[in-house]
Amino acid sequence: MKSWFVPCILIAWLLPASGDHCLNPPPVNYSIFIITGREERFVTYLCMRGYHLVGKKQLSCNKTSLEWDSPAPTCLLGHCPNPVLVNGQLNSSNLGPVSEEEVVTFKCDVGYILKGGNWSQCQKNHTWIPPIPTCITGQCKLPERPKHGHFKARDFNSGSVVVFHCDVGYQLIGAQSLQCMDGEWSGEPPICEEILKTTSEVPVETEKESCAFQERKNICESIQRLMQCQKEKRKTLKELKYSLEIKKLQLENIKAVMSTEIKERNF
Template structure:
């Protein structure tokens, strides 16, 4: 009996459990979720501190600009969460407030006259200057800068000390007990001695150059130069700051300082160079030289000095006109323009009026062609 009762009980419970499970499934599948809206889409400058993550249908939100931004419209912008889960449209745009850039700084700001909210100006001073004020300034929400531009004050140095056996000659007059960064001077020693270095200055770290030593210096007998000579000089050793003068042979041009000086290193300053003249390396044709139009046979002697220009005449074959091309003597070498064509002997002798130098000149010269390196005129 007990066993039979137990079996019956189980059989009756199975339909009841199945019914409960079916009911639970039915309830779960027939409940519909309610539409909601997420956080509204916002652009830069819109205040989002009061916005929730989720809003229900029908909720309204008033959009505003955060501090430091200006709204594009004077009317309030309310948006609504719709039944589709979307927000209504808003015309609000927020632009940052602008801070005027101080006029002295505008060139450094590439010509800009203002900067937007939250911009930062960083200030630095050149070497040898110290900053008085803040090294940065931020554009605030009210359109003003947090700090004014600082001042850059030149570093001061104590007066320099002269060498033991000499003196100091300042480039500019000095007053007081200090000098400013960048000021400089020359050290001089009592004759015949020379300073180990001649120049001093107030340095960026606020210290002045230490004084040099004074020592005896002499330079060797000065050497000659090619195609030149020393004028009015005794051939002996020379002391500090003594000078000799050079000149060039006839038709050679002096390039550099004519006078050289014995330096504190015991060496002479750079000697000049005598630059050679050139010959015009054509046999037939006409040139423009020394303000004259000349047949090459009339250039006597055939010599052009260093750095003097010579004009050749070339033919524009398309327009049948001539045009001038200039070249310059450079230390014995006078390049011939590539466009120049030396006429043949018969053409030069019998039909000289047909040469580029004699026909009508072109209204505009074609682009200059480089001088031919293969046909330079050699030194005279």
């Protein structure tokens, strides 16, 4: 009791009493506390050697409520907090409270994988370095199914592989397969992107859709229909002239063939 009571008395005696400040903070076993500041008052708790602090180390005085912003911490036996490994075991040379520079080793239960270092040491600042590890299951979470696609997998245990596929008309962007490694996938799931049609895949216009010259009994009617179609399709006069010239050549070729056939019959 004396180890913390004397420092509290000395601090209270050194600070002026005032009605516009918080009352002296509650004492904590196996600790000393230091109050600093006049306008804004703070209190800092320090545990004695062989104890570690649990809670907030520094409290501040609220000017409105004249109360400390958090409850006082506690000082527990042991230089560092007792290491806890859920779903695992730890080995230590000391069965009592943790002492400074003490080293502990860790091992997970069957079916769990150690994530982190397999040992840790209690430091002078009451922390464990490296940090206390955790024991996790080797199974990965269900992977995200890509939109317009799917995946195939036997299971999601450590070492398993999942393969992704896209629906018809879509292509895979990213890794086609991922592997479960110590409870985590080896990468991000891919996406399925729509396959855009190339120019060669664009359907060719039919003769009717392209406003080709269609011969009829009345040649004037044929030309009028062609011009009307070209107008609806917003074709230029140059394009219209080109279409008529092509049809003219076709008619001349037909006429030449027919003339040759008539001469051969006469002979």
